[in-house]
Amino acid sequence: MRKPAESAAGPGWIGRQREALGDAGALVLMVVVLFPFIWLVQMSFRPNKDIFGYDLLFMPTLDHYRALWTGAFSKSFVNSAITSGASTLLSLLIGVPAAYALSRGGFRSSRRIALWILATRMAPPIAFTIPFFLAYRHAGLLDTHLGLIIVYLTFNLALVIWMMQPFFDGVPRELEEAAWIDGCGVWQAFRVVTLPLAAPGLAATAVICFILSWNDFFYALVLTRTNASTAPVAIVNFIQYTGWEWGRIAAAGTLVMLPVVVFSMLVRNYLVRGLMAGGTKE
Amino acid sequence: MTVWSVGRDWGDARRRSFLLGLAPALLVLMAITVAPGIYLFLTSLTPLNLTMPDTAWDFSAPHYNYLDLWEDPRFSHSVIIQTKLSVATVVLQLLVGLGFALLLNRGTAVRRFARSALLVPMVLPPIVVGIIWRVMFTVDISPLHRAAAWLGLPIKSIITDPGLALWAIVFVETWEWFPFTMLMVLAALQMIPDSPIEAAKIDGANDWQIFRHITFPYIQQTLIVAGLFRLIDSIKAFPLIFVLTDGGPGDVTEVTNYYAYRQAFTFSLWGYGSAIATLMVVGIFVLSWIIDRLTRAVHAEAG
Numbered sequence: 316m317r318k319p320a321e322s323a324a325g326p327g328w329i330g331r332q333r334e335a336l337g338d339a340g341a342l343v344l345m346v347v348v349l350f351p352f353i354w355l356v357q358m359s360f361r362p363n364k365d366i367f368g369y370d371l372l373f374m375p376t377l378d379h380y381r382a383l384w385t386g387a388f389s390k391s392f393v394n395s396a397i398t399s400g401a402s403t404l405l406s407l408l409i410g411v412p413a414a415y416a417l418s419r420g421g422f423r424s425s426r427r428i429a430l431w432i433l434a435t436r437m438a439p440p441i442a443f444t445i446p447f448f449l450a451y452r453h454a455g456l457l458d459t460h461l462g463l464i465i466v467y468l469t470f471n472l473a474l475v476i477w478m479m480q481p482f483f484d485g486v487p488r489e490l491e492e493a494a495w496i497d498g499c500g501v502w503q504a505f506r507v508v509t510l511p512l513a514a515p516g517l518a519a520t521a522v523i524c525f526i527l528s529w530n531d532f533f534y535a536l537v538l539t540r541t542n543a544s545t546a547p548v549a550i551v552n553f554i555q556y557t558g559w560e561w562g563r564i565a566a567a568g569t570l571v572m573l574p575v576v577v578f579s580m581l582v583r584n585y586l587v588r589g590l591m592a593g594g595t596k597e
Numbered sequence: 598m599t600v601w602s603v604g605r606d607w608g609d610a611r612r613r614s615f616l617l618g619l620a621p622a623l624l625v626l627m628a629i630t631v632a633p634g635i636y637l638f639l640t641s642l643t644p645l646n647l648t649m650p651d652t653a654w655d656f657s658a659p660h661y662n663y664l665d666l667w668e669d670p671r672f673s674h675s676v677i678i679q680t681k682l683s684v685a686t687v688v689l690q691l692l693v694g695l696g697f698a699l700l701l702n703r704g705t706a707v708r709r710f711a712r713s714a715l716l717v718p719m720v721l722p723p724i725v726v727g728i729i730w731r732v733m734f735t736v737d738i739s740p741l742h743r744a745a746a747w748l749g750l751p752i753k754s755i756i757t758d759p760g761l762a763l764w765a766i767v768f769v770e771t772w773e774w775f776p777f778t779m780l781m782v783l784a785a786l787q788m789i790p791d792s793p794i795e796a797a798k799i800d801g802a803n804d805w806q807i808f809r810h811i812t813f814p815y816i817q818q819t820l821i822v823a824g825l826f827r828l829i830d831s832i833k834a835f836p837l838i839f840v841l842t843d844g845g846p847g848d849v850t851e852v853t854n855y856y857a858y859r860q861a862f863t864f865s866l867w868g869y870g871s872a873i874a875t876l877m878v879v880g881i882f883v884l885s886w887i888i889d890r891l892t893r894a895v896h897a898e899a900g
Contacts, residue, residue: 334703334705337700337705338707340700341700341711342711344700344711345711348772349714349715349717352729354729354732355725355728355732366738367737409622412618413619413621413622413623415618416614419611420611420612420616420619431626431630432626433885433889435626435630437882437885438878438882439832439833439854441870441874442874443630443633444858444861445637445871446632446633446640447633448861449636449640449867450633450636465629466629468625469629469630472622472625472629476622495610500610500614501610501614501615526720529722530721532724532839533835536839537858537862547722547725550724551840559735561732564728568724568728568729571722572721575722576720576721579716579720580713586720586780
């Protein structure tokens with residue numbers, strides 16, 4: 316997809332030298348930038364007596380991970396998976412038909428709806444947490460999975476509607492027209508013809524929703540205590556109870572980031588679009 | 598059945614179905630965004646304090662919270678801190694992100710790999726970013742501090758130094774988010790046609806001249822949009838401050854968002870916290886409106 320390297324650097328000897336130098340520079344900078352991240356991961360495998368050591372050769376241990384597995388942390392991990400998964404599913408269920416309708420409907424108010432969606436993306440979480448906390452106190456939704464799932468809709472739903480629209484725009488209407496003539500209803504045609512063609516976009520959208528919910532700290536901190544607390548909050552909780560036990564903290568941090576790093580590499584081409592949700596339209 | 602009537606039936610049926618498909622999303626969005634917004638604004642007009650239940654719907658002095666804010670030095674201090682943090686981190690992110698994009702904009706295998714690997718800071722859970730840097734900033738255990746001490750140049754703790762703590766946050770925030778600018782600039786760089794650059798080379802232009810007069814004009818709008826997006830998100834900074842400094846030492850890293858959180862959730866001054874949050878929403882909407890204008894201008898220019 317890029318223009319070939321030769322055209323930019325020149326095919327000659329000097330060009331190749333420059334190219335190699337640039338590669339080396341890129342590699343060094345990458346290691347420098349990622350060093351703190353790598354440090355945390357290696358710390359999670361170090362035995363406690365040598366937790367701050369910096370010799371590269373050490374006997375890796377899974378002790379810290381084992382301690383987490385048997386402790387309360389594993390439950391928070393499950394909580395994270397439940398709330399992020401359910402919120403992603405729910406927002407797809409409500410948001411995908413809406414995105415399709417906005418893509419095809421040609422409503423006069425489309426512009427205003429898009430602006431509103433942008434606004435919810437931009438609003439500071441504190442503006443949601445205060446009213447949600449007060450309302451949940453009365454509704455008995457504090458420290459429940461359902462409570463968090465609903466709050467996560469505030470950012471996920473807008474993201475789905477915004478991200479799916481261009482994917483639907485890309486599916487030609489003629490295909491749906493043909494399905495209609497064959498006797499399909501509008502939503503049946505959508506399900507049978509349009510949705511499968513937009514499947515890659517759907518998958519990317521789902522993954523980004525999941526990552527955003529999984530990464531949330533602020534809502535979970537405020538709206539849960541023990542029962543429904545998610546993994547990021549659990550890390551902070553056990554720092555508060557047991558102090559800075561670095562090995563376990565490093566292991567917990569590594570576990571929490573693992574799914575996110577894997578998933579985001581799968582959808583890296585869509586990341587900018589998801590993170591910008593509401594901005595420029597391709 | 599003529600083609601014309603197929604078209605009309607189809608169009609009518611579709612329109613009805615679309616409204617049906619749109620309705621649930623709009624209702625839910627209404628319930629989870631507009632209703633809380635109204636609730637927030639109404640709460641900001643009361644002196645609500647959960648330890649005193651009868652303060653809940655007391656609208657006898659609706660403007661008091663806002664008057665208090667006007668005269669609250671800690672609030673204005675938080676706005677100044679916020680402005681410093683936002684401006685510094687956005688400028689740095691743009692510079693670092695642009696630099697990396699220019700360096701990595703070659704099709705070699707090494708640089709393609711670096712492009713993917715450098716996305717990691719941006720996708721990490723913010724709480725993990727906080728922990729990673731808490732390790733780096735804690736004197737006894739940080740490899741950086743120990744390396745400095747070994748070189749005979751011991752550095753004092755940065756996050757507990759009132760003069761430096763904010764800059765530590767700026768630094769980490771930049772580390773976390775420069776990939777966003779990098780990614781956007783890389784995408785924009787791909788759109789630049791080869792021919793003007795080649796023509797300039799034939800005319801003897803050097804790298805800087807090519808960047809200044811050909812590349813930069815192409816990516817200028819992208820930089821503006823990326824900067825505005827990061828500007829808005831920088832106002833939400835929370836987990837980093839929570840883990841690294843907890844707003845301290847003293848209140849030197851207490852941004853407006855953090856101040857609102859403390860007023861409501863620590864001091865139980867819900868009315869006051871709501872007033873701060875309401876002002877933040879207003880501020881952010883004004884910024885969003887500007888972004889919308891700008892991106893539409895970009896779109897019009899590009900189309």
